[in-house]
Amino acid sequence: MRKFSLRHHLTSLEAMKAHMPATFEMNDNEACLSAWNDINQAQKALGLNFEEKDLVMVPDSTPIYDVHRTYEENYAEGPFGEFAALGAQASALGARTAPLEATATSALGSQVSPLETPTPFDTDTRHYSFFGQSVRTPFGIPAGPLLNERFTTAAFRAGFDIATYKTVRSRAWACNPFPNVLSVHPASGELTAGAPETVDGVLADDQFGSPETISISNSFGVPSQSPDVWQPDMQRAIQNAGPGQLLLASFQGSRTPEMSEEQYIADHVTTARLALETGAKVLEMNTSCPNEGKGRLLCHNPELVGRITEAVKNEIGDTPLIIKLAFMPDDADVERMMQNTVLRQSVQGFATINTISARLVNARGEQALPGEGRETSGVCGAAIRHAGLEMVERVIRVQRNLGIADDDFAVIGVGGVTSARDVQDYLSLGARAVMSATGAMWNARLGQDVRAALR
Numbered sequence: 001m002r003k004f005s006l007r008h009h010l011t012s013l014e015a016m017k018a019h020m021p022a023t024f025e026m027n028d029n030e031a032c033l034s035a036w037n038d039i040n041q042a043q044k045a046l047g048l049n050f051e052e053k054d055l056v057m058v059p060d061s062t063p064i065y066d067v068h069r070t071y072e073e074n075y076a077e078g079p080f081g082e083f084a085a086l087g088a089q090a091s092a093l094g095a096r097t098a099p100l101e102a103t104a105t106s107a108l109g110s111q112v113s114p115l116e117t118p119t120p121f122d123t124d125t126r127h128y129s130f131f132g133q134s135v136r137t138p139f140g141i142p143a144g145p146l147l148n149e150r151f152t153t154a155a156f157r158a159g160f161d162i163a164t165y166k167t168v169r170s171r172a173w174a175c176n177p178f179p180n181v182l183s184v185h186p187a188s189g190e191l192t193a194g195a196p197e198t199v200d201g202v203l204a205d206d207q208f209g210s211p212e213t214i215s216i217s218n219s220f221g222v223p224s225q226s227p228d229v230w231q232p233d234m235q236r237a238i239q240n241a242g243p244g245q246l247l248l249a250s251f252q253g254s255r256t257p258e259m260s261e262e263q264y265i266a267d268h269v270t271t272a273r274l275a276l277e278t279g280a281k282v283l284e285m286n287t288s289c290p291n292e293g294k295g296r297l298l299c300h301n302p303e304l305v306g307r308i309t310e311a312v313k314n315e316i317g318d319t320p321l322i323i324k325l326a327f328m329p330d331d332a333d334v335e336r337m338m339q340n341t342v343l344r345q346s347v348q349g350f351a352t353i354n355t356i357s358a359r360l361v362n363a364r365g366e367q368a369l370p371g372e373g374r375e376t377s378g379v380c381g382a383a384i385r386h387a388g389l390e391m392v393e394r395v396i397r398v399q400r401n402l403g404i405a406d407d408d409f410a411v412i413g414v415g416g417v418t419s420a421r422d423v424q425d426y427l428s429l430g431a432r433a434v435m436s437a438t439g440a441m442w443n444a445r446l447g448q449d450v451r452a453a454l455r
């Protein structure tokens with residue numbers, strides 16, 4: 001049974017205490033929200049006046065995307081865990097669009113020390129520029145954990161100022177079979193792309209660790225609803241962003257066996273147009289999921305990425321286009337990608353990295369994820385942080401070598417961010433924004449931690 005506790009600290013308010021036990025547990029989000037509403041009603045009826053801090057939702061440790069449920073269940077019933085509670089708390093308190101305030105105290109109760117970060121572009125509002133859009137913090141959640149508007153709205157309310165809507169396609173696309181997420185345990189704690197361990201096998205099981213050190217498999221196959229479902233939903237998601245918050249729309253092309261390369265390019269263009277129609281202000285194109293069969297990633301073919309992004313840019317005009325990239329071990333590969341995209345003015349930013357591929361095995365050394373073609377899976381979380389940092393450093397070095405101005409290009413650091421300190425590490429390398437998927441999934445307070453640290 002899933003448990004939430006709604007805990008109050010109203011020791012001085014005897015009348016209120018008579019109306020409820022000190023803590024009580026409910027078995028789903030809806031019951032939790034309804035109880036929250038009842039308490040607020042009771043408060044008004046009794047003429048009591050308590051503050052947000054007096055009443056706290058204390059949920060279980062279920063992540064925003066519940067890994068013990070299918071993708072379809074998550075899509076229909078999520079978000080879960082503390083995200084759901086924080087979202088409910090904000091809306092019950094009448095803050096439909098305003099996100100919760102940062103507390104200057106982390107989820108673990110420790111004080112968050114201020115970060116040495118770039119100066120905000122607007123010193124009055126202390127807002128940052130994210131591809132021309134004003135954001136309160138240059139931090140958020142990348143494509144993946146936020147399946148639909150309910151998820152993105154919960155993320156905004158929880159204080160993540162950039163929320164990426166999970167990658168959409170031009171057509172409905174089924175998810176890989178359940179399970180999709182396992183806990184992954186590289187021997188050294190770190191996973192290096194192409195290391196022997198990624199071929200020999202890395203232990204994967206259901207022993208999910210602490211939010212700071214967690215690493216997981218991510219084997220979804222980039223499922224998508226059809227555009228008639230995701231377009232109106234994405235539009236609502238955009239509308240639910242609070243002041244200083246931005247919805248980033250992620251999309252990708254879909255390649256079917258009968259498709260020619262021209263049709264594959266055209267599919268990207270169609271999907272970009274559909275995303276733009278929702279009112280999205282910045283688009284991100286995923287080039288780092290196996291699209292072309294044989295495990296090859298689109299981003300391993302920079303010439304094709306160049307042709308696609310040129311066609312997409314012709315369609316979307318001035319709207320900034322970011323491409324999502326996998327880890328690349330060589331400067332030369334990054335340079336070829338920049339020459340085919342950024343130097344042709346079709347791409348304004350790289351978001352990097354996506355997952356690192358590894359063979360996953362259970363404790364008996366057998367294939368961990370069931371089914372054909374699932375011997376290997378993408379790994380994300382703390383184990384790939386070093387690779388994400390290395391890639392950001394590489395991208396900025398190549399940018400400088402090619403003489404590309406900061407006004408024309410920005411890199412978003414992704415990979416293994418589980419704390420405000422990790423955000424600082426990416427920013428000090430020159431990343432202009434930072435995002436956390438795995439870390440944020442298990443820590444709904446991370447957005448508030450980063451806000452507090454950036455003050």
Ligand SMILES: Cc1cc2nc3c(=O)[nH]c(=O)nc-3n(C[C@H](O)[C@H](O)[C@H](O)COP(=O)(O)O)c2cc1C
Nearest residue numbers: 142143144167286353354380381415416436437438
């Ligand atoms: C549950 C989940 C689903 C994901 N789905 C997508 C996706 O649809 N599109 C995409 O570009 N990246 C996807 N990703 C990859 C993340 O955006 C990110 O690049 C990767 O997880 C590394 O960040 P992390 O270490 O903070 O998790 C997904 C990640 C997770 C955890």
